[in-house]
Amino acid sequence: MARFSLTGGLFGRKGAKKAAPARSAEMTVLRPTTREPARGSGAPVLPRFNTTANDQLSPRRGDRFSVLRSKIRRAFTPSQPVADPRMFAGRQQILKTIISSIEDQRLHLVLYGERGIGKTSLLHMLAQAAHEARYIVVYTSCGANSNFDETFRAAAADIPLLFHSSYGPTTSEAEGGATLSDLLPSTPINPQQFSDLCTKLRGTRVLIMLDEFDRCESATFRRNIAELIKNLSDRLGRVQLLLAGVAGDLSEIVEHIPSIRRNILAIGLPRMTDAEVLQLVAQGERESGLTFEPAASKLVVSVAQGSPYIASLLSHHAALAALDDERTSVLAQDVAYAVDQAVEEFENRIARLSRSQVDALMEGGRAEDLALAGRVALSLNGAFAEKDLVATGEADEARARSIMKLLKDNDLIRPADLARPEAKTVSFVEEGLPTYFWISWTQKTLAAAPPQSPRTAAGSAG
Numbered sequence: 153m154a155r156f157s158l159t160g161g162l163f164g165r166k167g168a169k170k171a172a173p174a175r176s177a178e179m180t181v182l183r184p185t186t187r188e189p190a191r192g193s194g195a196p197v198l199p200r201f202n203t204t205a206n207d208q209l210s211p212r213r214g215d216r217f218s219v220l221r222s223k224i225r226r227a228f229t230p231s232q233p234v235a236d237p238r239m240f241a242g243r244q245q246i247l248k249t250i251i252s253s254i255e256d257q258r259l260h261l262v263l264y265g266e267r268g269i270g271k272t273s274l275l276h277m278l279a280q281a282a283h284e285a286r287y288i289v290v291y292t293s294c295g296a297n298s299n300f301d302e303t304f305r306a307a308a309a310d311i312p313l314l315f316h317s318s319y320g321p322t323t324s325e326a327e328g329g330a331t332l333s334d335l336l337p338s339t340p341i342n343p344q345q346f347s348d349l350c351t352k353l354r355g356t357r358v359l360i361m362l363d364e365f366d367r368c369e370s371a372t373f374r375r376n377i378a379e380l381i382k383n384l385s386d387r388l389g390r391v392q393l394l395l396a397g398v399a400g401d402l403s404e405i406v407e408h409i410p411s412i413r414r415n416i417l418a419i420g421l422p423r424m425t426d427a428e429v430l431q432l433v434a435q436g437e438r439e440s441g442l443t444f445e446p447a448a449s450k451l452v453v454s455v456a457q458g459s460p461y462i463a464s465l466l467s468h469h470a471a472l473a474a475l476d477d478e479r480t481s482v483l484a485q486d487v488a489y490a491v492d493q494a495v496e497e498f499e500n501r502i503a504r505l506s507r508s509q510v511d512a513l514m515e516g517g518r519a520e521d522l523a524l525a526g527r528v529a530l531s532l533n534g535a536f537a538e539k540d541l542v543a544t545g546e547a548d549e550a551r552a553r554s555i556m557k558l559l560k561d562n563d564l565i566r567p568a569d570l571a572r573p574e575a576k577t578v579s580f581v582e583e584g585l586p587t588y589f590w591i592s593w594t595q596k597t598l599a600a601a602p603p604q605s606p607r608t609a610a611g612s613a614g
């Protein structure tokens with residue numbers, strides 16, 4: 153494998169696309185091989201990083217394509233939340249609502265939504281806005297073993313003692329950099345102790361963000377959080393909590409103490425609108441210096457179905473694919489190639505069902521039906537009913553009924569709302585299934601009718 157192969161990046165192309173012939177000769181010209189053992193010298197050539205740890209391109213890779221490649225990685229970050237406001241698309245109204253409920257109503261916040269919908273990215277933007285307003289922001293990502301003592305001791309360590317009413321900025325303790333955690337006992341703390349401490353705060357406000365709240369397994373932790381919210385609300389504390397995670401588990405904490413409901417704003421983060429997805433692509437274009445042909449952006453929007461994760465993933469792969477072809481213009485065909493890669497990634501995420509079961513279903517002539525159900529589930533944030541299939545205009549009642557039967561007979565769905573069985577809504581048994589069905593079908597249709605582009609024309613001519 154050539155070290156400087158254009159296909160050798162982290163998101164290598166795995167030979168899914170036919171490489172243009174005689175490319176390697178051109179590539180050698182593009183990428184001078186300083187200090188590289190001569191081909192055929194027998195020395196194994198291992199892949200290297202393109203970028204040094206301080207984000208400088210390594211000098212031997214300082215050609216135009218390396219620069220662009222690293223810009224693409226900054227522009228579309230499907231495996232990381234957005235931290236740079238320039239790359240954050242849409243969500244204006246939700247941010248406004250959250251900010252006003254924090255500052256005007258002093259509510260605590262529960263932000264829920266499926267994985268990849270943009271919760272953490274939104275929290276990052278909110279944290280920056282709060283920082284600007286001089287809030288102290290504590291961000292914690294919960295894990296399976298999160299417990300109250302550790303989490304809130306760490307939070308207290310981020311709050312300088314100078315904001316404690318009994319100390320003030322000129323006391324020796326405050327000047328020595330002490331924090332609220334220095335006032336905590338060495339025995340495990342409880343919600344009462346932490347909220348007592350919070351009521352002593354002056355001259356600042358604190359936002360404590362607990363992200364991935366659904367990952368924590370301890371019921372005691374959840375109960376403690378509910379109790380803390382209640383205490384803080386009763387005493388008009390200067391500390392507000394923001395919990396983010398997957399829906400079901402978050403409603404659970406509100407159930408623990410019904411009286412905290414009025415102190416909480418629960419917001420379900422919806423899928424993005426098409427305009428927001430277009431904005432995501434446009435911002436990435438600006439940052440990367442590549443351009444997406446209108447047909448390419450349109451295809452990203454139609455496949456993403458409002459998921460910023462999928463939009464970012466497709467844009468990322470498509471942009472790198474264009475570069476592999478030595479173009480700075482991204483074509484629909486690059487997006488089609490990106491869909492192939494996305495299918496592979498989603499395949500690997502289907503955990504509970506056997507792959508053979510899923511494949512058998514898809515190949516048994518029902519792929520389109522599954523895709524329709526998948527798309528409807530995605531557009532309704534997971535929970536859907538038979539009538540929603542009809543509402544798309546793509547299925548009549550008979551087909552909708554047969555799709556529901558297919559899903560049920562194969563144990564692909566379960567009741568979505570146990571509290572309201574009469575609503576007859578269902579959700580897929582696995583979060584990844586609707587996306588997988590939808591995107592696999594897209595792949596099939598794109599393979600049957602590949603998007604036309606100059607590259608296809610050039611390829612067939614050569």
Ligand SMILES: Nc1ncnc2c1ncn2[C@@H]1O[C@H](COP(=O)(O)OP(=O)(O)O)[C@@H](O)[C@H]1O
Nearest residue numbers: 229230233240241268269270271272273460461
């Ligand atoms: N508003 C946004 N603008 C641009 N990209 C976004 C936005 N929200 C999410 N993304 C992208 O979507 C992916 C998932 O976002 P993330 O915030 O990690 O979701 P969650 O926390 O809900 O799982 C990330 O790749 C991120 O880059």
Ligand SMILES: [Mg+2]
Nearest residue numbers: 271272363364
């Ligand atoms: Mg997240």
